Structures are given as C-alpha cells and as structure tokens.
Amino acid sequence: MKVLGNRAKADWRAPLPAERAGASVRLSGLRRSFGPTKALNGLSLDIAPGELVALLGPSGCGKTTALRVLAGFETLDAGHVLVDGQDLAGTPAQKRDMGMVFQSYSLFPNMDAVDNVAFGLRMRGHAARARRDKAGELLDLVGLAVEAKKFPHQMSGGQQQRVALARALAIEPRVLLLDEPLSALDAKVRLQLRQQIRSLQQRLQTTTVFVTHDQEEALSIADRVCVMRDGRIEQVDAPADLYARPATPFVAEFVGTMNRIPGVTESGGVRVLGRLLAMRGEGTTNPGVPVDVLVRPEALSLSDAPGSDGRGIVTNKTFLGAVTRVQVLVEDGLGVQVDQPSEEVATLALGAPVGVFIAAPDVLTAERRAPAAFHEAPSN
Amino acid sequence: MVALVAEPLDELEVPAEEEGTGKHRRIRWWRGIVLFAVGAYFIIPFYAALRFSLEGSNGKFTLSAFTSIPSQPGFGAAFALSVRLAVITTVITMVLMVPTAVYVHLRVPRLRRLFDGITVLPIVIPPVVLIVGVLQVAPTVLKGTPDLLALVYVVLAMPFVYRSLDAGLRAIDLKTLVEASRSLGGRWSSTLLRVVLPNLRAALLSATILTVALVLGEFTMASLDQYQTFPVWIVNFEQDDAHVSTAVSLLALVGTWLLLLLITSFDRRQSRRWLRKESR
Numbered sequence: 001m002k003v004l005g006n007r008a009k010a011d012w013r014a015p016l017p018a019e020r021a022g023a024s025v026r027l028s029g030l031r032r033s034f035g036p037t038k039a040l041n042g043l044s045l046d047i048a049p050g051e052l053v054a055l056l057g058p059s060g061c062g063k064t065t066a067l068r069v070l071a072g073f074e075t076l077d078a079g080h081v082l083v084d085g086q087d088l089a090g091t092p093a094q095k096r097d098m099g100m101v102f103q104s105y106s107l108f109p110n111m112d113a114v115d116n117v118a119f120g121l122r123m124r125g126h127a128a129r130a131r132r133d134k135a136g137e138l139l140d141l142v143g144l145a146v147e148a149k150k151f152p153h154q155m156s157g158g159q160q161q162r163v164a165l166a167r168a169l170a171i172e173p174r175v176l177l178l179d180e181p182l183s184a185l186d187a188k189v190r191l192q193l194r195q196q197i198r199s200l201q202q203r204l205q206t207t208t209v210f211v212t213h214d215q216e217e218a219l220s221i222a223d224r225v226c227v228m229r230d231g232r233i234e235q236v237d238a239p240a241d242l243y244a245r246p247a248t249p250f251v252a253e254f255v256g257t258m259n260r261i262p263g264v265t266e267s268g269g270v271r272v273l274g275r276l277l278a279m280r281g282e283g284t285t286n287p288g289v290p291v292d293v294l295v296r297p298e299a300l301s302l303s304d305a306p307g308s309d310g311r312g313i314v315t316n317k318t319f320l321g322a323v324t325r326v327q328v329l330v331e332d333g334l335g336v337q338v339d340q341p342s343e344e345v346a347t348l349a350l351g352a353p354v355g356v357f358i359a360a361p362d363v364l365t366a367e368r369r370a371p372a373a374f375h376e377a378p379s380n
Numbered sequence: 381m382v383a384l385v386a387e388p389l390d391e392l393e394v395p396a397e398e399e400g401t402g403k404h405r406r407i408r409w410w411r412g413i414v415l416f417a418v419g420a421y422f423i424i425p426f427y428a429a430l431r432f433s434l435e436g437s438n439g440k441f442t443l444s445a446f447t448s449i450p451s452q453p454g455f456g457a458a459f460a461l462s463v464r465l466a467v468i469t470t471v472i473t474m475v476l477m478v479p480t481a482v483y484v485h486l487r488v489p490r491l492r493r494l495f496d497g498i499t500v501l502p503i504v505i506p507p508v509v510l511i512v513g514v515l516q517v518a519p520t521v522l523k524g525t526p527d528l529l530a531l532v533y534v535v536l537a538m539p540f541v542y543r544s545l546d547a548g549l550r551a552i553d554l555k556t557l558v559e560a561s562r563s564l565g566g567r568w569s570s571t572l573l574r575v576v577l578p579n580l581r582a583a584l585l586s587a588t589i590l591t592v593a594l595v596l597g598e599f600t601m602a603s604l605d606q607y608q609t610f611p612v613w614i615v616n617f618e619q620d621d622a623h624v625s626t627a628v629s630l631l632a633l634v635g636t637w638l639l640l641l642l643i644t645s646f647d648r649r650q651s652r653r654w655l656r657k658e659s660r
Contacts, residue, residue, distance in 0.1 A: 071559075071563055072562075072563075073559055073562075092562075093559070093562040093563055094562045094563070094564075094565050094566055094567055095565070096563075097565075098563055099563065099564075100559070100560065100563040102556050102559070102560060104553055104556050105553075106553070106556045106557060106559075106560040107560075108557060108560070108561070108574075108575050108578075108579070109552070109579050110575075110578035110579050110581075119561070119564050119566070119574075120564035120565055123561075123564055123565035123566045123567075123570060124565055164560075167560075167564065168563075168564075171564060171565065177563075
C-alpha cells in the first residue's frame, strides 16, 4: 500500500508490485448461537496471506456472522480467530485493523468523499495534510478523484461503494472484509466494481474475505470459494474445482445448474439411463438403492447417433450465446437440460426426437427426490 | 417501449382524471373552510392581543407597551431565570437522553416500544405528583433553589426530546455507521462525536428548541413552586399593567414560533437531501 505514495496518478488497471503481503487468517472451531439458531457450528478455515476467499451460501448459512466475528462485531461462544498467528479474542473492533465494506451504503453522510476516506487515518492520529494526500491517492485509485468534494447523497450507489472501498483500504488493513458490497447495485455497475475490487486486491495483496450469496460473483472473484450451510463449511475449493467436482449434492446444486436423473446403484457404480457410471463423493455404495444422479448440462450431449443413453423429445430451447440450453423430456415426465454449441442445435425443432449421451467419467449421487426433475441453482 | 406503454395508459387516464377533477374541487372547497376556521381560531385571539397591546390607556395607538418591557420591575430577573433554566434543562436532557436513545437503538432495539411508553409518562402524570417525586430524589443542595425546577423540566421535556431523537435515529442507518466508524479505528467517544451526532443535527436542534420553548413557556410547575420565572412574571404582572403583560406574551409567542419555523425549515432541507439520495 505504501507504494501508492509514489504514484501521483494511480490507475487501478495498471500493474503494481505488491510491497507487503497480507496477513494470514485462521478461523478455528467457531461457534455462535442466536437462541436456538446455530449461526456458526464449528466453522474452521485457513486463509493464506494475500488470498481472496469468498464465503458463499444461502441466507442464514452463517457467512455474515463469520465475517462479523472476524471484524469483532460479534462475540463467539467457542473457537478462535487468529490473524498472523495472534489470537484476537478480547481485541475490540476498532483495534483489529480490518477494513470493512458493508452491504448498505455506509459512508458518513456528514462528510465528503475525502473526509470519509481520511476518517480512519484521522482516528489513527495522522496529520491533516498527510491524511488528505493519502485520501486523494486512494480516491484516485478507485477512479473517483474528481468526486473528492462530493457528499454521499450527491453520488450514485456504485460511486459510494467505491469510496467505501477506498476508505477501507486507506487504513492499510491487515484483512479486508467485504459484506455483500455489490448486492445493492445494478447489474452493470456490479460487474465493473467486481472487476475493480479483484484487480485492486491482487495488486495490493490484501487478504480479503468476500461474503456473497451470488454464486457467479463468488466464482468469478475468489481464489477459493467456501460454500457454507447451516453454520458449517460444505466445501472449500478453487472456483473451477468447486464447479467441476462438487464434494456434496448441496454444493453441486447450489453452484451452477444441475440435472437430477434417477438411477440405481450397482456393485460397479450407478446405472443411469441404461448406462453404468462410476460414483464419487459420500453417496451410498450398497447396490440396488434408488438414487438421483447429478449431472451438469454440459456433461450431457445430444445426438441422433444410435447407442444413446436415453431418448427423448425437445421441449424447450434457450439461447445463451455460444451455447444453447436444450430441455429434453426423456422419460415419464423426466426433463433434463443439455448445453450444446448453438450452431449444432440451430435447426433443432421443438418436439424433435433426440438421443441424450452422458459424457461425465464419474458422477455424484444424492438421495432420490421425487418427482425427478432438473434443478436450477438460485440466481441472484 | 416507453412510448408504446405510455400511450394507451394516457388514453385510459383521461376519463378517470375528469371524474377526479370534480372530486378534487369538492375536497378543495372543504379544505378552504377548514383552513379558514382553523386560521380564525388562531388569528382572532392573536389579533385581539396585538390590538390590546398597541392601545394606550386613552385608547390611542402606541408602542409604549413594547418599548417599556425591558424596564419593567422583575422582568430582567424573571427572563434571566427562565433562560438559565432553559440552558441547564437542555444540557441535562441532552446528556441523559442522547446516549440513552443511541444505546436503545443500537443494542436493545426490542425495548424501543417500552421506552416510547416510559417517555410519555410525564404527560399523563399530574404536575403535583412530578414535583413531589423530584423533591424526593433531588440533591439537598438544590432544594430551595430555583434550579430545582430544571430537574422537573428535564422530566417534562423527556417525551419531546426522546421522540425527536428517536425519529432522527430511525432516519439514519445507525448500526452500519457505528460499525463503519469502529472498523476504521474510531473509539466510542469519537464515533458518537464525529459520526452519530453530526448526522442527528436536525433531531438535536428540534429537541433543543422544543426544550427551550417548553421551559420558557412553563407556568404550572414554577407557579406551584412559587418561583418567578418568565411565564409566572407575565401572569403576575398582568395585575399591574395588562397592556405590557400582553405585549410580552405576544413577543414570547412570536419568538417560539420563529424557533419552530427554524426547525421545520431545517428538517425540510434535511429530508429533501434524503429524498434525493433515495431516488438515486
């Protein structure tokens, strides 16, 4: 961060060598209950210096509580929060050196952008001139130098969140905490700011925890995504691994789109649409158990060639750009979604008979859920 | 798309608007009557008082009732006492109520309703009971001094002050602002001074002005305690010179009215700012 001082005209897109690495964070066995609700139920997570970890999960999964515990705004029933090996138990929020950007606009309405950004420096006793210079640099960094004299009510939501980001970064935080900072913004601004946050974070190498319920946001911004459910971690992995090899049916269905196709376990795997596939994950290994097989739309393909795994008729087509999502009614009311290159299915008519192939080498299984149907991940 | 949607809607709205115009006319007619009646209710006594205070003993127009106010016996002392009580009451009320209201909003929002109820009590409890209550707990050093009245006024001002602060605190995202300040290294004291209070300006101003207006106009308690505050002096002096007494009342009324006007204009400016922010 100190390197900023040498850059009179900083541009957030330009590469900037990291001068100081972020702090390491260890969350160990965190437990926190609100009445009968267990918001955190033994959560443990290690975050490497300079890493951006997204906490992803449905509302009520405990992701915001975890962030607030880290920030010092919530107390723990049990567990430890360590930053660079130092236990933060008993350290109040104002002494934790953590920059935080909130979901709701949190700029101080009585201060202009510069004073907002300089607030943390003022609290640290920096001289007026030094803090104004630094605030100016930070505003420049988020591309808002010309808005420096504006008050929050004179700025758009996106601008306010960028000032909030500059304000959080101004104190050179050991850890940057982002609590759904993009959820109040419209889609276009959200995308821009997302890229800006990622770019800045990579340049400054600030260890960052990003809380979101938007899987697309988490997958696109994070080094690792931590999927949470009921106060626990379901899986922590790099975005590509999380998508390609979800550890549990919950992760599989929460991240991306997933087909549920009924199958029956056998000694060598699971039989689905007449074909025997290898199984992975924690599913049952007893033969003869009816299960749902989880297959991504892109792991299925359509063809008229003989020997297909299943046959059905096209009931719907959704053009998604390079690929088209084709909905096929396979059997007894079972619908599956298949992603095909758009040019291959351009002439495919609704009602046309097609063959469905499964291209996955191994599959995840879940308990049979009736009626079997495709599952759309929640989109936000 | 906009044009396509707008056109049929415009057509649809025409008959509805015609029907509405007749209704509007009726409402406006009633509005006029109500406004006139309310206006008369307030203006006639005001006009009567003004006319009376501008009438000399010989029935001719004179400003002497107003110009002689400062030199009236007891006026200066009574006015100074009321101003002193207003200052003391305001300071005590703010020191007690601001942290309380902030604490309730931040830490125990569930108790907001309970506090709403508690703070209304001074309005429903008879003045004599309040005085006896305050006398029971007041420090001995204050007993027998007019400053004791300030403690009574703190209790009387509580409903107005709490409500003003409550409204001000509801208008800001207190929890987020406080947490933002603390995450940036702000201690509780600096958070309160630099973040919370500046954003409660309108609420603090309105609470202050209501308290001052209450103290400057309060008669019952002061009279029961037999202290010569400004309102008590007005009533007592009426027996000596009713013209001057009425002129003082009028000035007090206008002064209070100007103070209230100041609050509303300030509040309006503030809410316009918020509205502009919300519409973004």
